[in-house]
Amino acid sequence: xxxxxxxxxxxxxxxxxxxxxxxxxxxxxxxxxxxxxxxxxxxxxxxxxxxxxxxxxxxxxxxxxxxxxxxxxxxxxxxxxxxxxxxxxxxxxxxxxxxxxxxxxxxxxxxxxxxxxxxxxxxxxxxxxxxxxxxxxxxxxxxxxxxxxxxxxxxxxxxxxxxxxxxxxxxxxxxxxxxxxxxxxxxxxxxxxxxxxxxxxxxxxxxxxxxxxxxxxxxxxxxxxxxxxxxxxxxxxx
Amino acid sequence: xxxxxxxxxxxxxxxxxxxxxxxxxxxxxxxxxxxxxxxxxxxxxxxxxxxxxxxxxxxxxxxxxxxxxxxxxxxxxxxxxxxxxxxxxxxxxxxxxxxxxxxxxxxxxxxxxxxxxxxxxxxxxxxxxxxx
Numbered sequence: 568x569x570x571x572x573x574x575x576x577x578x579x580x581x582x583x584x585x586x587x588x589x590x591x592x593x594x595x596x597x598x599x600x601x602x603x604x605x606x607x608x609x610x611x612x613x614x615x616x617x618x619x620x621x622x623x624x625x626x627x628x629x630x631x632x633x634x635x636x637x638x639x640x641x642x643x644x645x646x647x648x649x650x651x652x653x654x655x656x657x658x659x660x661x662x663x664x665x666x667x668x669x670x671x672x673x674x675x676x677x678x679x680x681x682x683x684x685x686x687x688x689x690x691x692x693x694x695x696x697x698x699x700x701x702x703x704x705x706x707x708x709x710x711x712x713x714x715x716x717x718x719x720x721x722x723x724x725x726x727x728x729x730x731x732x733x734x735x736x737x738x739x740x741x742x743x744x745x746x747x748x749x750x751x752x753x754x755x756x757x758x759x760x761x762x763x764x765x766x767x768x769x770x771x772x773x774x775x776x777x778x779x780x781x782x783x784x785x786x787x788x789x790x791x792x793x794x795x796x797x798x799x800x801x802x803x804x805x
Numbered sequence: 806x807x808x809x810x811x812x813x814x815x816x817x818x819x820x821x822x823x824x825x826x827x828x829x830x831x832x833x834x835x836x837x838x839x840x841x842x843x844x845x846x847x848x849x850x851x852x853x854x855x856x857x858x859x860x861x862x863x864x865x866x867x868x869x870x871x872x873x874x875x876x877x878x879x880x881x882x883x884x885x886x887x888x889x890x891x892x893x894x895x896x897x898x899x900x901x902x903x904x905x906x907x908x909x910x911x912x913x914x915x916x917x918x919x920x921x922x923x924x925x926x927x928x929x930x931x932x933x934x935x936x937x
Contacts, residue, residue: 589881589884589885589888590881592884593878593880593881593884597880611880612880612883612884612887615880615881615884615887616883616884616887616888616890616891617891619884619887619888620888620891620892623888623891623892630888630889630892633885633888634885634889637884637885637888638885640881640882640884640885641882641885641886643875643881643882644834644882644883645817645833645834645837646810646813646814646817646834646875647875647876647878647879647882648817648832648834648835648837648838649813649814649816649817649820649834649837649838649840649841650813650838650841650871650872650873650875650876651838651876652816652838652839652840652841652842652845652872653841653845653868653869653872653873653876654872654873654876655838655842656842656845656846657869665927667926667927667930668922668923668924668926668927668930669923671922671923671926672919672920672922672923672926673919675918675919675922676915676918676919676922679911679914679915679918679919680911680915683910683911683914683915684907684911687906687907687910687911688907691903691906691907692903693900693903693904693907697900697904701904701907701908704908704911704912705912705915707832708886709832710830710831710832713830714830721896723893723896724896724897726886726890726893727890727893727894727896727897728897728904728908730883730886730887730890731890731897731905731908732908732911732912733883735908735909735912736912736915736916739912739913739916740916743913743916743917744916744920747917747920747921749920749921749924751920751923751924751927753923753927754919754920754923754924754927755920757919757920757923758915758916758917758919758920758923759916761915761919762912762915762916762919763912763916765879765882765883766880766883768879769879769880769883770880772876772877772879773880779876783838785919787831787835787838790830790831790832790835791830791831791835794830794831795830
């Protein structure tokens with residue numbers, strides 16, 4: 568064994584290496600996003616994932632080994648979700664004035680998210696089990712996997728679709744809202760959080776704090792409503 | 806900062822415990838978010854009691870700073886899970902292009918429907934006040 572290789576073998580097994588790689592990929596991705604003036608297509612999550620996946624692929628590192636290091640970053644998702652209470656409280660006056668639009672947008676958005684997935688799934692002739700995994704695609708990963716599992720879908724497939732939905736929403740929300748000429752940051756944020764869960768919320772916080780606060784509310788409410796609506800919606804599925 | 810993080814983690818811990826105990830279809834961190842919100846409301850309801858009962862970092866804005874620091878880097882936290890998804894794209898490929906098309910169309914429809922409803926209701930409610 569050459570000395571270089573021995574060092575690599577040692578380092579590749581410690582959490583330190585993969586934690587550093589994750590942070591480095593994010594720093595580079597964030598720089599790229601900044602350089603493009605936070606252009607929606609230069610989504611830092613997408614770039615950082617692509618960079619990390621490329622490193623894992625070229626070094627032949629199993630995901631379990633990578634996750635030993637990256638789990639420290641992954642863990643922070645929980646505390647960050649709790650911290651959503653802080654902008655929500657800070658903008659409580661704006662939030663309380665927006666209860667009616669929020670309630671209406673929540674119901675319409677949740678029904679469209681579920682309904683469009685089911686109708687399109689049937690139209691494209693997708694197998695029933697896959698449609699079930701597709702139904703909770705707009706809610707946060709943990710809830711979506713739970714819904715898919717309870718209703719007889721595939722939790723892994725559900726997680727992949729949830730992530731894909733998050734990316735799609737995070738990238739498209741800004742250009743789409745510009746086309747629709749919606750400038751209200753409350754509406755833009757709420758839509759991002761409802762349709763694209765945490766990834767959409769992360770995008771909203773990059774744009775505007777009010778948008779972020781509303782995205783956080785939408786994320787929480789839609790997780791709750793989808794868990795209730797998904798089993799009902801699936802009874803219409805033949 | 807450690808104290809602020811401790812409070813946030815404690816809220817999450819209580820949230821997880823409540824989620825498991827009640828079997829609610831809501832993840833623990835979201836219940837933790839509601840608990841932290843409750844804490845902030847109660848803290849400011851009793852401005853005189855606060856400094857006596859609570860440590861300074863929880864009152865002077867450091868808690869807010871810690872939370873916002875976490876949220877500013879929310880994007881980073883999706884990288885580990887996202888990198889795992891790349892290895893599982895095979896389950897997606899098995900369904901062909903249709904699945905990708907459905908995700909795209911459905912997400913655009915959801916974004917548009919949500920934002921348009923929000924703006925429409927907000928406008929409809931604001932209108933009567935503008936013309937009394």
